[in-house]
Amino acid sequence: VLEDSSPAEDDMTEVVRVERGRYHDSVTLLRASAEARSVEGVATAIVAMGTEMNLGLLAEAGFALGPDGGVTPDDLVIAVRATGDGEAVVERAVAEVERVLTERRTTSADDGWGWAPVPPHTVEAAVDLAPDAGIVVVSVPGPSAYVEAAAAVRSGRHVMVFSDGVDLDAEVALKREAARAGVLVMGPDCGTTIVGGVGLGFANRVVPGPVGIVAASGTGAQQLCGLLDGARIGVRHVLGVGGRDLSAAVGGASTLAALAALDDDPAVEVIAIVSKPPDLAVAERIERAAAGCRTPVVLGLVGPGGATVTAAAAEVAKVLGRPFDAPETWTPLSGSAAGRRPGPLLGLFSGGTNCVEALAALEPLLGAVCSNVHPDAPRRIGPNDDPAGNHVLLDLGDDELTAGHPHPMLDPGVVVDRVARAAADPEGPGVLLLDVVLGLGAHPDPGAILAPALTAAGQAGIATVVTLVGTSGDPQSLQHQAQALAGAGAQVHRSNARAAGQAAVMVTSLGSRR
């Protein structure tokens, strides 16, 4: 442990501690950073592995690592700065960090001897401890994900790969091995899976029902669950397959395996496939496979020229012979059209598919829209670009934004910051379009975090439309969240397509000042 504690300038106290070879995952480290920052008197706290990016963040935050720090990505850095006579404050913050980092993760399995089993260090050891575990969930950094996922496949386990940043070649190799082993690879970059009612990753609490979903898009599947929930239609399984599964290289390997499995489940009465529009040859293959299924298959291909998730939900209801009324909306409880300012549209999305779907819906209505997920290069912008005066839709789950920061579904703070910036800019947008995703894994109360910012935006004359993705069973309480958002002046929709349409109407009626 190298420690450097010194009274910094301006009555600040700071400590920078480098611990060689100590590792914690980034989520735990972010939580440790947050806990340290929550200590009264702490100005800044960063707890991170010594990657180049994190060292950059530390330098930006003004922490000096010393000339011969030689900090490597294998080393842990704990940096805390406190205001005033902060020795005790810093000490408390570091203690908080230690508390978070040393919290024991308990293993549920017991070896039967009454002895604590040695914690497993590999997937292979873990499945030895729990022979009944049929699924392995992998969320290690992308470059290591193949190795852990392959270990699961070689142990005869299905695997959900939450990690992103996995090489395409690695995905192809992994899925080929899985096909030989007869197991399913869900992912990579698979955010949502529900099997037999149990959610893995970001998943909504669903009532068991007749629908099986194959999801190349996590938030697309979540919205479908929410819309079906609104129509009182339950969902039995959601099998995520990863956003690249329907690409030419991967060839729909997991989609086809998942489709076959859902077709074999007698309790599944209709299958829905949610994806961005796939490679043409692969699409043909999927359509052939779907035509060969005994179970009816609804294709929800979301994006330019494709369908909407709402349309897919309606189609599923129709196949089941169930009614599908217009998805629920909540009208704003405050603010009025009178005080609204003109200006372009700004869309801030935590779900990539919600963003793509909104883009496809809005361009025909509003003309050119710039986005970091735009398929056409001229209108594709970086997630931090600000093409003033233009309509902009941003996927805030962009890798460039989430590297080293929590995903907006976990922590809506990044949305709050951007809303505040928009409200403070008199030349900024006239209409905001947001999505709020509920469910397991998501922030426990996003409405409470967003409401003050939305209220302030309303006072600045900005109208807000929100897509609320969730089910009535979600732990955050759908109604409570909707009311909190409507209470802050937002128009709230369960249908993202409808939310986008309403936002377009508002922009048009107020003028876009362009």
Added chain:
Amino acid sequence: MSPSQLPPPPGPSRVAELLRAPEVVVTVGAPIFDEALAAQGVATVPVEWRPPPAGSVGAVHTVSADPRLAEANRTAIGRMAAVRPRLVDVVPAADAIGLGRHQLLHAGPPITWEGASGPLRGAIVGACLYEGWAETPEAAERLAAAGRIELAPCHDNAAVGPMAGVVSPSMPMWVLDDAAAPDGQARRSRSTLNEGLGKVLRYGAFDPNVIARLHWMQRVLGPVLASALHRNGPVDVAGLIASMLTMGDEGHNRNRAGTALLVRTLGAELVRGVEADERSADEIADVFSFMAGNDHFLLNVVMAAGKLVGDAAAGVAGSTVVTTMARNGTEFGIRVAGTGDRWFTGPAAVPDGLYLGGFGPDDANPDIGDSAITETVGLGGFAMAGAPAIVQLVGGQVDDARRWTELMYQITLSEHPMWTLPALDFRGVPFGIDVLRVVRTGVVPIINTGMAGRVAGTGQVGAGLVRPPLDCFTAALDALAARATAAQPAGAGEVP
């Protein structure tokens, strides 16, 4: 996209099993998944994952993706597990290995006199005095420093030696072969005879008592044992190791039961040596006393057995199984099946343990000796669950011994079919160290070891536990990655 680029049709699918609500899920990575699953009443088994060293992430990926990996490791482990070492002879190193004047073997990876630590230098000096190549320690040092002593690793000569591992031409050596090999094709391994504890050559001591003992071993102990062994016939060492594991030995730092078993096995034929070899009863009694007074007498036999087992896997292309772990007092070295005779080295660490008499950590030399061959084949530190008395060396509790063994299962690919641990419900010892798992987990082997004094001539200063540097394993993995074959192109000949 041509049809050949499409993925193969799924094999016998087990995906239907997936569609039942899981009761337990294995998680590796961010803890949010454990929390979300716990909220739904689903148990999780989280993996204590940490990333490989930044420089090894690519090699870990490449070697994991090598299509030869599983089969190559099955072959390597199969060969190692099939070896049935047996004790067949005791002969001088000159005959067993062909060592000549001014030629010595030493423990660990290759090293020069200049690079040698105190205890190795001490043992070289002692061997020169013992062989009569020098009259005084100073003369011996001058001889060695002038480059006139040819040094080679035991391991490169089908031999092993504990601690300094110095072998000179006149020393008697155990000879083992493989009972499972077809007649006439058995490989052989050799090791020196154990001198006892304290001031002994292998710990770098070379005073007149040390040299006198070596002469007695050459004149009496070696020939008497050889003669008894000839009359008795080969001793099944594989079986002997299996027995000692059920009696509280782990075959590295504890050989008390195994030594007694060997003495019992050879006892009758040793006694017959009085008549057959025209030895005096006192001479035979001295042999018994010597063995009875040395709880580590069997160690060298176990080591030679380990050498025979490890070498069985050498050269299996694509295999990540470790075939050798050995230290020369300066560096720790390993060899791996897929890279043959190549050594991968890193700096040797100082063991953590208990010290004899007034010695302390400052007196200890870095890790030394070929005895880590026992851990290489699942004994020693890997078999601690069967030898709980060992944990006293590091002030641990009995359950720590079990935990060490349990941890070693996580870096090994198999369990020995014959060497089993009663305390673990007769589970086989962790067998076949996998370089890939070591680098993936950062969990390095645990080794039970003796500690030599840093200064030449001191002898033993303690015993304890030591871990190899991870660097040897990352270097080996890099070499394996460089030799890895890429995955086959899609559709080109499926591996059944």
